Amino acid sequence: MLRLIDMLFLGRDEDGTIQCLVIGDNEDFGVLLASIIPLDGANHVKTDESDGFSGFDAAGAWALTESLAPGTALAFLLIEHSWAQPLFNVIAETGGTLLGDGFLTPETGLLVGAEVAAMEQAATEIAAAQAAEARALLLALAAQTHAAESIAASEAIGGAAAARAIQALITAGLVEEAAANEAVDALIAADLIATAAHEAAAEAVADGAATIKAASITMAQALVLRYLPTPLTFAVIAEKLGISRAAAKQRAERAYKKLGVHSRAEAVTRARTLGLID
Numbered sequence: 001m002l003r004l005i006d007m008l009f010l011g012r013d014e015d016g017t018i019q020c021l022v023i024g025d026n027e028d029f030g031v032l033l034a035s036i037i038p039l040d041g042a043n044h045v046k047t048d049e050s051d052g053f054s055g056f057d058a059a060g061a062w063a064l065t066e067s068l069a070p071g072t073a074l075a076f077l078l079i080e081h082s083w084a085q086p087l088f089n090v091i092a093e094t095g096g097t098l099l100g101d102g103f104l105t106p107e108t109g110l111l112v113g114a115e116v117a118a119m120e121q122a123a124t125e126i127a128a129a130q131a132a133e134a135r136a137l138l139l140a141l142a143a144q145t146h147a148a149e150s151i152a153a154s155e156a157i158g159g160a161a162a163a164r165a166i167q168a169l170i171t172a173g174l175v176e177e178a179a180a181n182e183a184v185d186a187l188i189a190a191d192l193i194a195t196a197a198h199e200a201a202a203e204a205v206a207d208g209a210a211t212i213k214a215a216s217i218t219m220a221q222a223l224v225l226r227y228l229p230t231p232l233t234f235a236v237i238a239e240k241l242g243i244s245r246a247a248a249k250q251r252a253e254r255a256y257k258k259l260g261v262h263s264r265a266e267a268v269t270r271a272r273t274l275g276l277i278d
Contacts, residue, residue, distance in 0.1 A: 004079055008033035010065055011073030018065060021073060033076050037061045217276060221255040224248055225277055229268050 008030035009021035020030055036058050061076060068074060217225065227237045238248035256262060259270040271277045 004077065006030065006032040006078040008037070008076040008078075009073060010068070010076070012068040012070050014070045016070060018068070033078055036078075037065065037076065216258050217255060221251045221258075222276065224251045225255055225267065225271050228252065228264055228271070229277060 006029065011019050011021050013019060020034060064074065223241055224237060227240070232240075234248045234252070235245045238245040241248060252264070252267070255271075256264075256267050259267055259274075261267045261270050268277070
């Protein structure tokens with residue numbers, strides 16, 4: 001936004017005299033600019049360059065006026081970037097000095113806009129990368145934690161029960177297959193299950209992993225599956241998950257397809273059989 005402060009219209013008569021042109025009945029226009037650009041000659045124009053400002057000065061304005069051909073005119077407009085006034089005030093209040101200012105051309109505006117957009121895109125990509133890295137770290141820590149919990153649980157429940165516990169953890173998606181195998185090896189090394197039970201435990205690990213791979217249920221789909229046994233509508237499920245009703249319905253239908261079923265009731269039965277939900 002620009003604010004018009006003053007306007008000064010100057011014209012050169014046929015005899016070469018420079019005249020100030022009045023706009024209608026408003027004689028106030030041009031008073032301020034006339035004090036900056038004296039009409040009685042360039043020798044009265046202040047040309048002190050020690051004030052630290054740059055741009056189109058009074059001397060340059062007078063030179064432009066002097067270049068007028070007889071019978072022509074020009075106008076000077078004194079305008080202000082009103083949006084920048086708060087910035088100018090802060091600079092002045094802190095004892096600073098504005099060294100220069102100017103207008104952004106359309107070309108400069110495009111360049112600035114492109115650079116700002118690139119900076120925003122870079123910031124978004126950096127944030128996404130950091131989020132992915134944090135999520136990967138959390139998943140790794142979770143796998144280690146659950147593997148350790150599997151070992152602790154196995155101490156109490158013995159060989160066969162340990163195998164069932166590990167299989168349940170894999171089926172529920174709480175540990176990865178590799179982490180579960182490490183847990184079984186740790187149990188044997190600690191003499192918490194007999195070597196003879198190793199086959200059963202390894203088979204349980206393989207079966208649990210196969211269940212997940214066969215179903216190929218994603219985390220997003222599993223979250224929807226968790227609500228299917230309840231009487232909640234897809235609209236309510238979507239609200240709880242912070243997604244749209246259409247997204248919730250779509251995830252459920254994709255889960256149906258992976259489970260090889262065609263209805264919500266069949267999906268609940270199949271998911272319970274696979275141990276994906278309670």
